[in-house]
Amino acid sequence: MNARIRAVFDDAGVRGWLHAVALDDAASTVSLDADAVVPMASVYKLPLLAGFCRLVDDGELDPRAQLTLEPATRTPGPTGLSLLADPVTMSLRDLAVMMMTVSDNAAADALLTVVGLERLAELLESFGLQQTWVRRGTAANLLDLQRRTGLDDPDAALAVLADNNRATPTGVYEAANASASTPRDMTLLLRRLWAGELLSAAQTDFAKATMQRQIFQHRLGSGFPHDAIRVAGKTGTFGALRHEVGVVTLPAGDAYAVAIFTRTARVDSRQPRADAAIGLAAQLAVNELR
Amino acid sequence: MLTERHLQIFIALAEEQHFGDAARVVGITQPPLSQGLRRLEALVGAKLFERGSGGVELTPAGTALLPFARRALTSIEELHQAAVARDPEGPEIRLGLTPEVPVSAGAAVAAACSAALPGSRVTVVTAPTSSLVSQVSSGRLTLAVVLHPTVLDGLEAGPVQLLPTWALVPAGLASDPVAELKSLRGLPVAVRSRAEAPAARDLFLDTLAMHRPDGGTVVVTDERAGLAMAAAGQAIVMTADSSLAAPGVDRHLLAGDPLPTRLRLVWSQDRTPFPVDVVARLTEALVTP
Structure with missing residues (x-):
């Protein structure tokens, strides 16, 4: 099986890391370099969601509390509040929905500030995640890239990463510098979340439903082209990183947590072959576990 | 145990005063550099550097010990050189x-290897990029010139070198010495198998399709076959090799050089660390006529 998954990654021109596990049988797994620590990109929004929901459960945060995000201080990004021109007032739980369904960078950074890096680190440890570090949000990630490329303009810095004619600046994809995790840790988080071990029933349902509503279907979803199969996921995209972690539920109710991290050789912003390879690798892994 | 590394x-940090730059000079990443420094400081029983705001600075102990380190390293290098000189075969x-490396560029890199690492014995093989990457990973090759972009899987890689690429076309197909890619119509472009380097090949094919939506491609085993097909009036060859020629085949530069041959050097840091200046010399050799 691993050779077939490896061949899918090779053919797409990506380096891939994968872990898949049946939710009702933790011993039933598919692993391909599943313990490698990889920068998470926007996948960090999943542990952030879990941490936020726990703080709601603990009564430390009011999910209905309103927050106003001013355009000048909002994190840029390709979707959601990041795109808007005027101040936006929203509840914390709605920010979480924006963060998870459209990978809204502005909403995520605002929520991360409310939750706090230290408080989140403690929560992730209490969840049993020993290889997951949320070190910073998207705004800080962009600042780091600007520093490494020596460019003040975030768009210009991102353009350096998207140039096939030059080498990527050193350290941009080093896990030690970024929010990072392993495929195995991400499936552990999903498995415990789905089992209701981390959150109240209400918050568990909220987290699952929100992940179910993610609009991006081109990665994990592309491997399961049938409406009877449900895919609840969170993607991550930064430079050459293409990730998705999620839970695939088959019509009979059996479900599988899958975490796939990839780094592409090409650096173009649109890479449909890499996206499809994530779907195909997930399909191979789930079929192996069925 | 105190080692050459x-x-x-010690010396690189003293000269660069910056962890990242020193790591690059030594040819390792930052974590093993920091670890090596801690070990060295434990071995000599003194703190050698202070971390400042912008970088690192020698402590008085570091300043005092630096000349001894320089002398020791010089002696070790002399030992290596003496050993190489004595070994009739050399490393x-x-x-x-x-x-895809032009014939003369391949020769120039091999010659540069020989010059940069005196006394070494250079052997050369030609193989597709995907095979070269796995051979360097497994240690069967010391280093390789591969197509970029390709999945490197933990290998070290030098800068990306762009080689201008010509179109070799049947005589009369195009009139302008600098041809627009889209004007080269009616014949397939000869390409090597995709599996040899999927990412680089897809980038080539996607770029070709953007400029030239029709005409298609034909898979050939090598440039020799491609050139023969061009001579037979059956295909267009894209090559970075300035010496590839045949009667009945014209050579055109492509306007804007849309399909450069992207090459870079790869090696395994664990097995054979190459100093940056050696990598730079070898990379430079790829484009030195």
Whole structure:
């Protein structure tokens, strides 16, 4: 099986890391370099969601509390509040929905500030995640890239990463510098979340439903082209990183947590072959576990 | 035990005053550099550097010990050189070249290897990029020139070198010495198999399709076959090799050079660390006429 998954990654021109596990049988797994620590990109929004929901459960945060995000201080990004021109007032739980369904960078950074890096680190440890570090949000990630490329303009810095004619600046994809995790840790988080071990029933349902509503279907979803199969996921995209972690539920109710991290050789912003390879690798892994 | 690497780290940090730059000079990443420094400081029983705001600075102990480290490293290098000089065969450098490397550029890199690492014995093989990457990973090759972009899987890689690429077309197909890619119509472009380097090949094919939506491609085993097909009036060859020629085949530059041959050097840091200046010389050799 691993050779077939490896061949899918090779053919797409990506380096891939994968872990898949049946939710009702933790011993039933598919692993391909599943313990490698990889920068998470926007996948960090999943542990952030879990941490936020726990703080709601603990009564430390009011999910209905309103927050106003001013355009000048909002994190840029390709979707959601990041795109808007005027101040936006929203509840914390709605920010979480924006963060998870459209990978809204502005909403995520605002929520991360409310939750706090230290408080989140403690929560992730209490969840049993020993290889997951949320070190910073998207705004800080962009600042780091600007520093490494020596460019003040975030768009210009991102353009350096998207140039096939030059080498990527050193350290941009080093896990030690970024929010990072392993495929195995991400499936552990999903498995415990789905089992209701981390959150109240209400918050568990909220987290699952929100992940179910993610609009991006081109990665994990592309491997399961049938409406009877449900895919609840969170993607991550930064430079050459293409990730998705999620839970695939088959019509009979059996479900599988899958975490796939990839780094592409090409650096173009649109890479449909890499996206499809994530779907195909997930399909191979789930079929192996069925 | 004090090692050559400790001395290299000490001297590089003293000269660069920056962890990242020193790591690049030594040819390692930052974590092993920091670890090596801690070990060295434990071994000599003194703190050698202070971390400042912008970088690192020698402590008085570091300043006092630096000349001894320089002398020790020089002696070790002399030992290596003496050993190489005595070994009639010298250390072996196994160089791999992807078939897209122009004949003369491959020769120039091999010659540069020999010059940069005196006394070494250079052997050369040609193999597709995907095969070269796995051979360097497994240690069967010391270093290789591969197509970029490709999945590197933990290997070290030098800068990306762009080689201008010409179109070799049947005589009369195009009139302008600098041809628009979209004007080269009616014939397929000869390409090597996709599996040899999927990412680089897809980038080539996607770029070709953007400029030239029709005409298609034909898979050939090598440039020799492609050139023969061009001579037979059956195909267009894209090559970075300035010496590839045949009667009845014209050579055109492509306007804007849309399909450069992207090459870079790869090696395994664990097996054979190459100093940056050697990498730079070898990379430079790829484009030196």
